[in-house]
Amino acid sequence: MAPKRQAGRGKRSFPPPDKSRCVQVPGRGGGPQAPGRGGGGGPQAPSSDRRDDASGGGLSGPREYPQSIIWALCQHKQGRAPQASFQQCLQQTFLHSLGSYRLFRTASPFDRRTTCLEWHPTHPSTLAVGSKGGDVILWDYEVLDKICFIKGIGAGGCITGMKFNPLNTNQLFFSSVEGSTILKDFVGNTIRVFARTNTWDNWYTSVDVSATNRVVVTGDSVGNVILLNMDGKEVWNLRLHKKKVSHVALNPHCDWLLATASVDQTVKIWDLRQVRGKSCFLHWMPHEHAVNAACFSPDGARLLTTDQHSEIRVYSASHWASPQLLIPHPHRHFQHLTPIKATWHPRFDLITVGRYPDPNFPGFTPYEPRTVDLFDGTSGKMVCQLHDPDCSGIISLNKFNPMGDTLASTMGYNILIWNPEEAVRRKQEGLIKAMISEHPRVSPLPLSSISEKVLMDIAVFPQRFGSFTQLGPF
DNA sequence: ACTATATGCTACC
DNA sequence: TGGTAGCCCTATAG
Numbered sequence: 416m417a418p419k420r421q422a423g424r425g426k427r428s429f430p431p432p433d434k435s436r437c438v439q440v441p442g443r444g445g446g447p448q449a450p451g452r453g454g455g456g457g458p459q460a461p462s463s464d465r466r467d468d469a470s471g472g473g474l475s476g477p478r479e480y481p482q483s484i485i486w487a488l489c490q491h492k493q494g495r496a497p498q499a500s501f502q503q504c505l506q507q508t509f510l511h512s513l514g515s516y517r518l519f520r521t522a523s524p525f526d527r528r529t530t531c532l533e534w535h536p537t538h539p540s541t542l543a544v545g546s547k548g549g550d551v552i553l554w555d556y557e558v559l560d561k562i563c564f565i566k567g568i569g570a571g572g573c574i575t576g577m578k579f580n581p582l583n584t585n586q587l588f589f590s591s592v593e594g595s596t597i598l599k600d601f602v603g604n605t606i607r608v609f610a611r612t613n614t615w616d617n618w619y620t621s622v623d624v625s626a627t628n629r630v631v632v633t634g635d636s637v638g639n640v641i642l643l644n645m646d647g648k649e650v651w652n653l654r655l656h657k658k659k660v661s662h663v664a665l666n667p668h669c670d671w672l673l674a675t676a677s678v679d680q681t682v683k684i685w686d687l688r689q690v691r692g693k694s695c696f697l698h699w700m701p702h703e704h705a706v707n708a709a710c711f712s713p714d715g716a717r718l719l720t721t722d723q724h725s726e727i728r729v730y731s732a733s734h735w736a737s738p739q740l741l742i743p744h745p746h747r748h749f750q751h752l753t754p755i756k757a758t759w760h761p762r763f764d765l766i767t768v769g770r771y772p773d774p775n776f777p778g779f780t781p782y783e784p785r786t787v788d789l790f791d792g793t794s795g796k797m798v799c800q801l802h803d804p805d806c807s808g809i810i811s812l813n814k815f816n817p818m819g820d821t822l823a824s825t826m827g828y829n830i831l832i833w834n835p836e837e838a839v840r841r842k843q844e845g846l847i848k849a850m851i852s853e854h855p856r857v858s859p860l861p862l863s864s865i866s867e868k869v870l871m872d873i874a875v876f877p878q879r880f881g882s883f884t885q886l887g888p889f
Numbered sequence: 890a891c892t893a894t895a896t897g898c899t900a901c902c
Numbered sequence: 903t904g905g906t907a908g909c910c911c912t913a914t915a916g
Contacts, residue, residue, distance in 0.1 A: 526915095705899095748898070893916085898908105901907090
């Protein structure tokens, strides 16, 4: 038998929090044990063991009717293509490009595990990552030394939730094991304290913010949820769950709709306007295990839940009573692992989640790689797996940036950035730039004169190409 | 190579 | 309903 462990149990006296905060640049640029190329971005070994089920469908032949992006673009430009089919075609194209995603850059700036990951809402290459010691890094991965580092308190400082202030993107909301939900600027100055427990026995576990409704929601480790306005005034504070609240999420399109997930093995949907107590939920979704996360889809119509064992669920707002989709997926809980959370892609119907291979999960194979798995959000089929042979750890958190072309992951102490093969991209961008200077709009160009690869890029990521923004429906 | 360490969760009394 | 023994079994530093 394994030796008896005593970590993480019972009452322990924590070191008194050192409240002094300072700003510093982390000393370990890439980290001594960074997987291969901390901050570097050198040539990448191709990942040979990726399974790419998507390649069967999409762009096998450029002129194949009707999946060809050129066909779809023509149809769309002439106002003929049904929106759904065009969107589907773009998704197929994106899936195809996922096959070329490689580990682009890594960083290991912390002295403890990463616990939290959030992209900047408008700057496409900047992300914030929080750690178990309360440290936070703000990192522009395109500019190697452009970082902010907010020092945490060390033991017991764990960042549990993070959200850029939608009213001022130079500020971040944090919930923390240190016992507060707080708004700070990038230098670490406290702008406002929204909640404080004043005890080591209870702490905040998650935070979300609505810009339209001007409210802040935060959950704690004993089941309470607090609703506050942007000034920090408490609207209500109620015990909505029997155990720790693991996640709170406001619906992006319906700002009075709240989802809460808990280790009490339930997810609940609430109407913020009429919450009175734990029995006032609109809907109640019991799960087989504790639940790590409940995320609304970008259009607000669906809810994605991740449990602590082997289930990912998708619920539809039109029918909360039973899940629309139940995806079996190994991501079991372990005490010293950051809980695995599945997320939506911001623009396509895709779900991203880290795999923790489990000998008891059907289909387990020895030495099964710890991949990042992507699922189709409607069929539930796995469409792609990302893996880099130099990154052997379990990847707990995964999030695509708001533009949808870059994936950030966290693996233990490390931050990983996945991008389409860099050389290919640069080449394409060079091509596009040349095209733009020659032709300010794509319309006068005969479609046959543009390579399919270039068209695909314009269609899927028009934001990259300035003047083409008007082309798509997004 | 080996060990200590790190605010999880469940079942049970 | 509260306290805790037993179990889940990673990844890092020394």
